[in-house]
């Protein structure tokens with residue numbers, strides 16, 4: 001069963017998303033012989049020290065700043081010119097990008113951004129790493145979110161749903177890069193254990209059996225219904241997203257609203273200070289979407305009255 005983008009033919013198995021990122025950093029550094037990394041503002045790649053080094057948010061970094069790996073440059077998600085300027089110095093091992101920023105607020109790239117970075121990275125001998133830990137495995141209606149923009153990375157990281165609740169992380173890449181890591185240079189006792197692998201196999205089979213299409217179709221329906229029901233609300237500034245990766249941007253802080261929704265039976269996530277992040281299960285029904293919308297509207301109205 002092949003689900004990885006063409007050319008990504010060697011995998012390293014681990015126990016979490018952050019660990020998959022650690023492996024990707026090491027592969028990039030070892031295979032290029034370079035030490036610098038470009039990452040995006042608002043990027044989230046995990047909390048182990050390597051992954052934290054390329055994660056942007058000061059709230060996660062501030063207590064450990066002095067221990068993070070040096071040589072990481074952050075540029076605005078979408079700022080191709082700054083990335084190009086850094087790549088031209090020819091000491092960048094890799095550019096790490098979430099094709100759609102998750103924790104950063106469900107931020108979609110401009111149409112040409114990823115393909116321009118792809119071309120520039122190849123041109124200057126740097127690797128392009130797509131972090132698909134949140135956006136991958138069908139969440140956006142394609143197996144990998146970067147497919148929406150017709151590009152192929154050199155390395156890709158996978159996590160979260162791959163084990164269906166059993167801990168698992170995967171780093172896949174072009175063999176020529178991945179095999180530069182010598183045996184033992186990156187490993188973990190339980191990485192690739194039989195239970196996680198069996199779970200991963202079932203997850204991939206189910207995804208291939210129509211679940212990815214279902215996520216795309218239901219996501220379209222959900223965004224349309226969210227827009228119909230909330231776009232004109234006085235507390236909402238924007239709704240956006242793709243597939244089952246959706247966001248409602250508010251004109252107020254999210255905290256009381258998110259808590260009120262939980263009290264009424266709807267669990268959502270958040271980003272920043274004013275964004276509600278929605279990552280529903282792919283199997284959500286139209287009835288459940290309507291129920292969620294009723295709760296969201298009730299919470300928004302309740303919050304408005306409290307103004």
Ligand SMILES: Cc1ncc(COP(=O)(O)O)c(C=O)c1O
Pocket residue numbers: 016017018019021044045046047098102103131132133134135159160
């Ligand atoms: C894009 C992205 N990368 C990496 C991670 C880290 O994964 P884990 O929490 O499994 O370490 C996350 C987790 O939210 C993520 O969303």
